[in-house]
Amino acid sequence: MKIRAILLFGSPGAGKGTQGKILGRIPNYLHVSSGELFRNLRVQNPLGQLFIDYASHGNLVPDEPTIKLWRDDIENRIRNGQFNPETDTVLLDGIPRNVNQAKLLEDRIYVAGILNLYCRDLDIMVERLQARALRQNRLDDANLETIKTRLKVYEDETKPLLDHYGEDLVHTIDSTQSPVLVLRDTLEVLAEIEAP
Numbered sequence: 001m002k003i004r005a006i007l008l009f010g011s012p013g014a015g016k017g018t019q020g021k022i023l024g025r026i027p028n029y030l031h032v033s034s035g036e037l038f039r040n041l042r043v044q045n046p047l048g049q050l051f052i053d054y055a056s057h058g059n060l061v062p063d064e065p066t067i068k069l070w071r072d073d074i075e076n077r078i079r080n081g082q083f084n085p086e087t088d089t090v091l092l093d094g095i096p097r098n099v100n101q102a103k104l105l106e107d108r109i110y111v112a113g114i115l116n117l118y119c120r121d122l123d124i125m126v127e128r129l130q131a132r133a134l135r136q137n138r139l140d141d142a143n144l145e146t147i148k149t150r151l152k153v154y155e156d157e158t159k160p161l162l163d164h165y166g167e168d169l170v171h172t173i174d175s176t177q178s179p180v181l182v183l184r185d186t187l188e189v190l191a192e193i194e195a196p
């Protein structure tokens with residue numbers, strides 16, 4: 001059985017995590033952030049070390065370990081009763097990150113919609129990322145060069161996913177607004193996706 005998924009999409013600093021945490025509190029929605037899955041691994045874990053090696057330079061962890069980590073996590077949540085694939089929707093934040101990952105997930109998920117949090121102002125993104133680095137001790141947001149690399153990786157590898165899934169699934173939301181206004185717009189789109 002395929003899992004129903006809604007993708008939280010956007011460049012680093014666009015607000016995916018902020019919106020995902022709120023939306024994940026709605027009954028029958030589960031927010032899963034691939035970044036959080038990686039950051040929750042112990043440094044002694046080979047996968048945790050791999051994440052640090054890649055993230056500290058602003059690069060994506062290779063596809064296979066990323067997909068395996070997500071698959072293991074979702075299977076655990078199903079076994080533990082935290083997620084019911086028959087009634088629940090997973091909000092995927094940070095996965096898939098490229099077209100190859102999307103193809104690797106095709107056997108397990110079907111995408112019901114994409115919430116594309118779009119910010120056209122690069123300075124706002126950099127500001128958000130630097131503030132988050134201080135608040136959350138995030139290696140991947142620590143310095144300007146790493147941030148620039150992350151934004152370039154997004155443009156080169158992640159943004160093509162919008163074409164891969166097609167414009168019918170994509171709902172673009174202005175993420176330069178305050179979080180509460182982004183939430184309002186996001187909820188309107190979710191209601192539209194859920195409408196029979």
